[in-house]
Amino acid sequence: MSGAATQLPGAVAGPVIRAEGLTKTFGAFTAVDAISFEVAAGEIFGFLGANGAGKTTAMRMLCGLLTPSGGVASVAGFDVGREPEAIKRRIGYMSQKFSLYDDLTVRENIRFYGGVYGLRTTEIRAKTEALLGRLGLAHERDALVGSLPLGWKQKLAFSVALLHDPAVVFLDEPTGGVDPITRRQFWDLLYEAAARGVTVFITTHYLDEAEYCDRVSIMVDGRMAALDTPAGLKQQFGAADMNEVFLQLARGAKNTE
Amino acid sequence: MRIVWFLLEKEFHQLRRNRTLLLLLLAPVVQLLVLSNAANYEIRNLNLVVVDQDHSPAARRLVDKFQYTPYFRLVAVRPSVRAAEQDLLRDRADVVLVVPRHFERALVRERRADVQLLVNALNSVKAGLAGSYAASIVQAYQGEARPATVAAVLAGRGGLEVVPAYWYNPRLNYKTFMVPGLIFQIMTLIVMFLATLNIVREKEIGTIEQLNVTPIRKWQFMLGKLLPFWLAGFYQLSVGLLVARLVFQVPLVGSLPLLYAATALYLTVPLGIGLLISASSRTQQQALFVAFFFLIIFVLLSGLFTPIEYMPAWAQALDRLNPLAYIIRIARMVLLKGSTARDIAGPLGALLLLALTVNALAVWRYRKTSG
Structure with a gap:
């Protein structure tokens, strides 16, 4: 298992995610307003913003779930607007709505997603064992996912999203509703993945989590209001922590839910 | 095809753990027994x-x-x-x-x-x-x-006495006439409802979004959703025919392989409609309502309870789009008269057209990437 992750099939030279003037309008409403940024391989990129700021819309465009209205973006070397299906082979995704099947067992879920991504049966079997061992879920392999505690489900969902060794993993508020200790454990998994070269693109509401990111962008009203390392942002806004940075930026927002 | 296999495996695991399985297995028998005795045109007492x-x-x-x-x-x-x-x-x-x-x-x-x-x-x-x-x-x-x-x-x-000879149902047994139609009516109801709800449920839970970010192709996804209920349809036909033969002594004079072949084609129509509805609905409630709207029209215009020939011209015209009317006609012709493939070519062709149209629409309507 340890050797399998070193050579990523989606590895590309240069930035893994690149957006330029990426825009999404719904009728007269501009949800994402010409955002531009780049994310390097192995980076943990935090995507912050109040509800309604356009985070999820932007992320859905990058995942190939939503066609952009304007601008260009590429993920793992493929164009978001024209080659969404090629992108889907190279990314992992974990949504804020919980994304494993509650009525399948742990093993059945892993097998299903492995199969859907075209992994061979022997590969699936090996990865299942490795994954269960790493998460300490070996005894729960035949338990229904619906019966697991939320924190375990989240860790499992993240590991399943990495099953096919994607170049980028997109996480949409992955740690909602769990305690700080469980969240910290979840972040250990993120660091492990990033250390293996996987780019992590994460939206979150928790500003302490923003501190863990390599770089953080903050969206306000569909625009990217700030983008820097957590230390850089705090310095720029003369703030003690990310919470303060966020409040300064978000206070002027018009589009909130 | 491997991916379709994984989808099927998942569907069967889920079905196995779901209480609707009981409905799927028992309902056709119970409904056929009850309805065949209730839908009676003889009046006594x-x-x-x-x-x-x-x-x-x-x-x-x-x-x-x-x-x-x-x-x-x-x-x-x-x-x-x-x-x-x-x-x-x-x-x-x-x-x-x-x-x-x-x-x-x-x-x-x-x-x-x-x-x-x-x-x-x-x-x-x-x-x-x-x-x-x-x-x-x-x-x-x-x-x-x-x-x-x-x-x-x-x-x-x-002195002129008319002595009628009733062909294909000499004793004018209404059950002989009703049971083949009822088998398909029940099959259509169950299969279409379950298929419709199945996909919308994935939408409600959010797992469909997870599938939409995978490299699954549309046709693979739809096949994976269609096949389990397609197979369920065959189970229902088989059980229905057994009950027809053993309980109601319906004479099954025609070719059963021909009837199964026609059913194979037919099932893709209500299933395609189910897919189309669920691709266009957000909630199970919405989907259920639309499915119900279609089903009630299909059933009442199917010729099961009222002969199609009695209906006004516009209703007869509408029936050209009713898959249930075609398959009930086919079932009666094959089972009671022993009609051959040549005899039922007309309704079969119509079903083929409906199947192609509905499923093409469903594939077109289902989007992995939205605008």
Whole structure:
């Protein structure tokens, strides 16, 4: 298992995610307003913003779930607007709505997603064992996912999203509703993945989590209001922590839910 | 195809753990048993109220005649028509037989006598049957009451008796006619509802979004969703035919392979419609309502309960789009008449067209990437 992750099939030279003037309008409403940024391989990129700021819309465009209205973006070397299906082979995704099947067992879920991504049966079997061992879920392999505690489900969902060794993993508020200790454990998994070269693109509401990111962008009203390392942002806004940075930026927002 | 296999495996795991499985397995049997006995066009035990104003032996014999048939049950004898009307009003009587004064005298002197029948026509089908049963009893009675010689002369004069031969269902057993149609009606209901709800459920839970970010192709996803319910349809056909044969003694004279082949094609239509509905709905409620809208039209216009030929021209035109009408016709033709593939080519072709259209629409409507 340890050797399998070193050579990523989606590895590309240069930035893994690149957006330029990426825009999404719904009728007269501009949800994402010409955002531009780049994310390097192995980076943990935090995507912050109040509800309604356009985070999820932007992320859905990058995942190939939503066609952009304007601008260009590429993920793992493929164009978001024209080659969404090629992108889907190279990314992992974990949504804020919980994304494993509650009525399948742990093993059945892993097998299903492995199969859907075209992994061979022997590969699936090996990865299942490795994954269960790493998460300490070996005894729960035949338990229904619906019966697991939320924190375990989240860790499992993240590991399943990495099953096919994607170049980028997109996480949409992955740690909602769990305690700080469980969240910290979840972040250990993120660091492990990033250390293996996987780019992590994460939206979150928790500003302490923003501190863990390599770089953080903050969206306000569909625009990217700030983008820097957590230390850089705090310095720029003369703030003690990310919470303060966020409040300064978000206070002027018009589009909130 | 490997990916479709993984999808199927997942669906069967989920189905196995779901209580709807019970519905899928048992409902066709229970419904067929119940509906076949309930959807009855023979009427027995009609409530008869008699107003005998003649009080003669002849009148009593006529009333006896009514009672000897299984169709009528004497519930009351009233002194006046007015009292009998009360029975009609309260739905206690289906038919009121009024034997007028001098009934016997007229019968003897003029060789004919009139009686009055008041029929409760709230339900026109029932009223029509009740009226004609009663009329034929009265007619037969008058025939007997005539002296033998007169009857012979009358018979010799106009002596033409029609003896009908009923083909394909010689004893006019309504179950023979209903059961093949019911099998497909029940199959369509269950299979279409379950398929529709299945996909919308994934939308509600959010797992569909997870699938949409995988490299699954549309056709793989749809095949993975269609196949389990397609197979369920075959199970329902097989169980239905067994019940038809063993419980209702429906003669299965035609080719079963032909019927299974037609079913294979047919099932893709309601399943395609289910996919189309679920691709266009956000919640199970929405999907259920739309599916129900279509199903009720399919069933009522299917020719199962009312012959399509009785329907107005616009309804008959609408039926050209009704898959259930085609398959019920096919099922009756193949099972009861032994029709061959050539005989059912027309409705089969129509089903093929419907199947292609509906499924093309479903594939077009289902989007992995939205605008």
